[in-house]
Amino acid sequence: MGKPWEDDSCATVLACYSVYHVPVAAAMWCGLTADEVEKELKLARPIGEQTALARATLRHPYIKCLGPRIRAIHQAIDAGELSVCREDGRRITDEHVGYERRHVYGLDLKEWAKKIVPSERPVFLFDEIERGVHPAISTEAYQALEAALAAKTHKLEQADARGGREQ
Template sequence: MGKSNQTQHSKVFYRPIEAAIRWSGLVRFEARILNTLGDKIVLDVNDFPRWPMLKLNLERLYDAFRNGELPYGKSGITCDDPTLLTQPDLTVRHVDLKAWMTHYYPDQKPEFLFEGIERHLHSAINLDNLQALLIDREALKLRLTELEQSFKALQDQHRLLSEKASCGAGEDKTLSLRGESTYLSVIGGLLTLLLGKSPSGKRYSSFDTTTSIISALLAYFPGHPGISERTLWEKFSAAKRHVGDEAD
């Protein structure tokens, strides 16, 4: 497998013309450009007229050197010596160049400085923000899994109660007070979670109201015993009162 463009063309430090060549996307012409320039450190107006960005980007670098925006040095060693600005061994470090470009040219992310994921990020989003979003996403996925498991437990309980009711025809089918209290606590707790929000303000589920939950149940379990709009409203209202949650 070949190396990435960043790995191939990145260096620990660069001569200004080398950085300008990479910034301008002209690496494949680097040898030709360097041979043509020889010992020159700046470009004349008529140098490489086909590639105007090369001259502009080189001038941007020297402007940043002169105005103290971009650290420079000699042979990769940072040194604030203005006499170096006219010397052929003037260099700029990779890390300093990347930090400077991120600050002053956030819309430009050449491959030799930025990795793939960095180049595709919006300029307002940095890697720290992306990491925080990914962590928050994983936390929400875990919470959703917990809610789905709770909802499945409620479905299983409802199925068992329905089977018991079917098998116990003619027997006393009234729930004990303790059983009814447990039943209402489970339903009330699930309703609170399904309609609630995390401490950071994110909703635990896509349900906004009790009405939306009832509509989903009616659509998901048409014709099932006990799954009717009237019964669900009665049971949900009783459950919310039981857990002390009167919010809709």
């Protein structure tokens, strides 16, 4: 029998504590796996050359959401809603980080993305339940609603088993 740590992929910890270059984070947000990102980003081109932001915002021939998601991450960094770091992972608070050198921690990206509608939450950071929960609904409220639904479903199944007769 294997040891518990041999089967633990650490996927959540890896995703939250990895440092992502902004285009990589955006590509993974678009649904690419870590193995696909490098190949697909080679196909992407800057949307322009006139500004640093234009050079750092990429357009992909098939992945239409890449550019808008890169732009959304940069906008969140510029607005102070999302922490930024450079390649080494040191958070930068008091100096500018060039658009092309911007990196983010997965955990910071996840906290920022909680403000986004659930359907837009990155799959690589959020599990299925987290993607379905709106930030205005607390975990406790969600669990209470889920329990109430389960009870009603059970009651309905019992009624169906009795031929639709309610006691």
